[in-house]
Amino acid sequence: MVEDALQRFFDEAKLRAVSVNATYLGLWEALERATAGGKRSRPRLVMLAYRQLGGTDFCSAAALAASYELLHSALIIHDDVVDRDFVRRGIPNVSGHYRNRALRTGVSPVAAEHAGVSAGLLAGDLALSGAYRLLSSMEVPVALRQRLNDILDDAIFSSVGGEVLDIEFSRTAVMPSIEDITKTAHQKTSVYSFEAPLQAGAVLAAAPEPVVTALTSFGRYAGIAYQLADDVRGVFGKESLTGKTNWGDLREGKRTALLSYAATRPEWSRIAPLIGSQDMTARDAHCVQSVLVSCGAKDYAANLATENAHLAVMHLASGGVPEALHRSLKRMLFSAISDVDSH
Template sequence: MISTATDTALQRLLDDGRARAATVDPHHVHLWDALVAATEGGKRFRPAMVTATHEALGGTHPDAAAEVGAAVELLHTAFVIHDDVIDDDHVRRGRPNVSGTFRARGQDLGAEDGGAGYGLTAAILAGDLALSAAVRAVALCGAEPLVVRHLLDLFDVALHTTAAGELSDVRLTLEPGTVTLDESLRMEEQKTSAYSFALPLQAGAVLAGADATTTARLGEAGRALGVAFQLVDDLIGVFGDPDRTGKSATCDLRTRKQTPLLVHARSSDQWDAIRGYVGRDLDDAELDEVRALLSSSGSRTFVEELAEQHLAEARSVLADLGIALDVVDAVTVRPPTVVDGSEVAA
């Protein structure tokens, strides 16, 4: 899905970082290698959206677009690594993530805590390095100074918004009985839409010299796309097959994530039966049971339809602007197949 130019730009950024790491310390090279591994295996639709939007709006700076696309992917890597720290997850895409890799190293070194502290330290530092590399890539992308400043402003807004969303994601788990659907959707919009969709769409527009109105409307489309994407991800986080998606099917329930799926379930007449499966580890049989309850309660269908509504809103804005992005359909309309063999509506 990623263009060759953006793929090349990302690889160059990673190689340059490894070269700098090698001048510091051999153990630091291991850390950078774990960061590089964290960039592998994803769909990389974010950089594709930068370059596709730039091209669709008649942009003439493909090299800068490729660099900024690579920066967006590094920003995503930073958030993924830090998100795993927040969720205490040590596996990503079916293999040990940064914390999992260094936890094992710590264990081999005889750490009294089984390597947990070493893994946590490595993940925080790797995420910081990816974040720094992303901002540096934007600053050195080769665009005109005023364009670079506008891009850095977009990245800054995305960083602040995503941080607010991640904090809200955790805070809402502390208030599970009072979270409203609007609060849940707002949290999902902040933690996903800003950097995964609004940022790449708007960055591509800025690089193409688009006017302020077009750039703002692309932000609206990004917001709607991000919510649709996150709603689909919520469904995969309960109904997905971990062997196929690389995502845990119990983490969201165990950590009481106040997703729209769970918020809706709390308002259903089956909540008394569902609530016993929330906030604890589940075995396979229990997971099947709560999946059935979330389906029969109407919560799964509600989220599917809500995702489709947001996707339709985004498509309408993009159509008005005359922008056709195949990546939109590829990412949000064809999510990984869920365990019962059907696909999520969005």
């Protein structure tokens, strides 16, 4: 049902766009391609919570779930712009598609890159507005729609705040503490990827407030665990699986638990000059990766992800969360971090 809701959304949007001009239609088609093929993790959480908490209006639930997929698309498209990445899931992302198209017309690389990031910004904006549009299309009571709108709005507000911290940390010479790292992970990832989808699904199902609170607490630590694991993947994962080059985070100097820990080790002096270098080579990246393994940073980050996953599951024991939902969320979380779980 979620796929149907997304398809209807894009079909309607493309009909509106073609009445404006063909170029605008092309941007919508690029956004549709970018949204296709994902894991649909956030819609799955919305639907899982809604279904197992007794919800019955699956048309409204599908629209709500689809809104979180569009939010996810918006944030990763903008994140690629911030990180200056032109590839996602092994193929050109929105910015990469428009950059490559500009290059084929013979413009300079600088002009082509500008065309690419401009398209990425615009496509992300369209996805963001689309999330609100889908939510507003739900035929539910006004008070309920307002609460669901507030949950979505809080998710966006928090995610942007976390992204700003992420950018600022990468610009400073002082390595942030692990507390700052996990705070950023909560704001940037937990709220929109776990807390909000679970909250929204539970609220739409008219779940008791203690259940909503328990799911929110689960989401907080689940998101931190996922982000910590994702940061490990960002440096050590295969590009064909992660959808991003494993040079990106190192080249941008992204502050992660890996680097926070490594900065406390004697080996740090060997790789500090390479972190954040726009001239990073494959040899440089391999050097950094090797040191992060040998100094224990990779294991530290993996252990921290596992610890937060266990904290997340502990919160499901309170608030009257149904056992079936408890088991499903636990299984999903540990499956999501299993490739970096050191236990």
